[in-house]
Amino acid sequence: MAERKLLAGQPVRRLRRQAGLTQAAMAEMLGVSPSYLNLVERNHRPLSTTLLVRLAEKFDFDPRTLADGEPGGGTAAMRRRLADPLFADLEIDRGEVDEWLAAAPGGAEAFARLFDQAGGDHAAPLPASDPMGEVQREVERWRNHFADLDxxxxxxxDELRLVGADLYGAxxxxxxxxHGxxxxxxxxxxxxxxxxxxxxxARQLQLSETLDAAGRTFAVAYQLAAIEMRGEIEAVAxxxxxxxxxxERLFRRHLSSYAAAAIVMPYARFLxxxxxxxxxxxxxxxxFGVGFEPLAHRLTTLQRVGARGLAFxxxxxDPAGQVSKRHAGASGAAMVTAEGRCPLWRVxxxxxxxxxxxxxxxxxxxxxxxxTIQRAVSPRGWGGVEGRFAIGLGVAAAQAGSLAIARGIDLGGRATPIGLGCRACHRPACRQRSHPPIGRALIVNERERHVPALHFVGD
Structure with a gap:
């Protein structure tokens, strides 16, 4: 964050109000003038590294959440919303979006919430009932971290470890x-x-013989969590x-699975x-005796105050490109929240x-x-049909230097330029492009033919 100007007026103001402080009181705590803090809160001054460190010292919060807390998710997220066909004739450029976020962050956040609640894409409105979408939004509201469950x-x-090293047997x-x-x-x-x-x-937990050792351990951990952590799960639900x-039932199932994973991979020991x-x-x-998918999911949950892991x-x-699970966690990654994806991404x-x-x-x-880290998994299927999914993990390059898999990779070097789907991507001359970007006029020149990716009609 020190490498770029961070306009974080709204999250700083929210932090001050949550603490019940006036601007003068907070400025005194931070060792700055009230006028300077006022400029920061109005996005007329960027948040300096020194002030960021002081905020982290005085208040119990993760500095990365200041960037995540930008109105509407920041400029890029707002531009994705404004790429909707409803706004195509307005030709709103990046400069106007930046000015809007700086001058009226609350209004921008209100627009973003209303747009998202309406479903965003007016060509394909949300169904009247979307329980999976509701649960997904609730999980992301918690950033997929449930401290009480952990x-x-x-x-x-810890109690199970006293019984023996074999977690399944314990x-x-x-x-x-x-529990009989x-x-x-x-x-x-x-x-x-x-x-x-x-x-x-029959007082039985019945398991299919198709479950491998890791699957059986998770299944019994799920049942134990559902019984002994029922109070915590119900409170969150x-x-x-x-x-x-x-x-509600889908969310409760997610919480039970979360608790089961936390039993198999206890927070402090896993971190x-x-x-x-x-x-x-x-x-x-x-x-920890787990497969790649539950391991990947657990990595998105490590956001305990005072003991945070990397923001994965x-x-x-699936092979058709449909998303069946997504967790942005604390990363704020646009690739997860966007409906479109880029075929140049190796996932x-x-x-x-x-x-x-x-x-x-x-x-x-x-x-x-x-x-980003990609791996294919193949759940056991029935009737001769084998399931196949691609799991994509990712962490900001600035945080990835300590990763074992990053050894030998120049994190500041050449990166693959990708977009958030052709409709939302404005990169020129992309040979992989399938559709023109929304909000841009399609120019057809009968005397010339450009690269195949830019030839949309006929061939």
């Missing part, structure tokens, strides 16, 4: 002794397409205030292992090579650089 899971994990024993539940592994022709089922009449039961190994994904997977994002994409290329990890340095139009 704390409760750590207590459980959980099975606790379920049997404390036995574990029964059943053949696939009995379980059909179910991998986990609780039979309260009720706080979401969903209007429909379907969304220490990450930092000591340089976030070595293979080593972490072996040490995660996305899961779309790894499907043919399951198990192989591919790293790529990419740069968006706004200059944001990310080190």
């Amino acid at each position: 704390a409760g899971a750590e207590v459980l994990a 959980i099975v024993e606790r379920l049997r002794v404390k 539940l036995s574990i029964r592994v059943l053949p696939v022709d009995v379980m059909s397409d179910v991998v986990r089922r609780i039979d309260l009449h 009720r706080g979401a205030g969903f209007a429909e039961r379907t969304a 220490r292992a990450c930092e000591a190994s340089g976030y070595d994904l293979d080593l972490l997977g072996h040490r 994002f995660m996305i899961r994409i 779309h290329h790894v499907g043919a090579r399951p198990g192989e990890t591919v790293a790529q340095l990419v740069e968006l139009e706004d200059g944001a650089r990310w080190l």
Whole structure:
């Protein structure tokens, strides 16, 4: 953040109001004049490195959230919204957006929220009921970090370690002794397409034989969390205030899965292992006995106050390019929240090579650089159909220097220029382009033919 001007008036003002301070009182605490703080809050002065450090010392917060807290997600996010066909005739340029954010951050944030609530794309309005979308927004509101669940899971994990080093065996024993539940592994022709089922009449947790060792451990951890952390899970679920039961149940399932992962990968122990190994994904997977996908998901949750990990994002994409899971966490990554994606991003290329990890340095139009990590996974299928997904992980290039996978990669060197889908991308002369960008006129010259990627009609 020290390498660029950070206009963070709105988050600084919000931080001051949450602390119940006047500008004069906060300025005195920070050792600056009230007039200077007033200019910062009005985005007439950028936030200096010195003032940023003082804010971090005086208030319990992560400095990275100042950048994440820019109105509407910042200039790039606002330009994506303004690329909607509804605004095509206005020809709003970047300078106007910057002036808007600086002069009226509250109004810009209000516009962004209203636009997002309306569904954004007026050519394809949101359905009347979208429980999965509601849950996704609630998870991102929490930045996929639930401190109470992590704390409760750590207590459980410590108690289980006293029983023995075998986590699966310790959980099975606790379920049997404390809750009267036995574990029964059943053949696939009995379980059909179910991998986990609780039979309260028989007092059994039934698991499919198709689950591998990691899957069985997660299944029993899920059941233990659902029973012993029910209070914490219910408190968070009720706080979401969903209007429909379907969304509430989906959210509760996410929270139970979160708690199960926190039992298998307890926060403090997992973070220490990450930092000591340089976030070595293979080593972490072996040490905690988890697959790549649950490991990737856990990396997006490490945002405990005073003990934060790197701000990773995660996305899961199928061979048709459809997103079935996305977690921006604290990263604020536009590649996760955008509906479009770029075919130059290698997450779309790894499907043919399951198990192989591919790293790529990419740069968006706004200059944001990310080190991304891609791997294909193949969940066991039924009826001869094998599932296949690509998992994409990413972290800001400025934070990636300590990663084991970054060794040998020049993080300040050449990066692959990517966009957020052709409709939102204005990069010229891209040979991979499939559609013209929204808001730009399409010029057709019958006397010339440009590169194939720019030839949209006919051939």
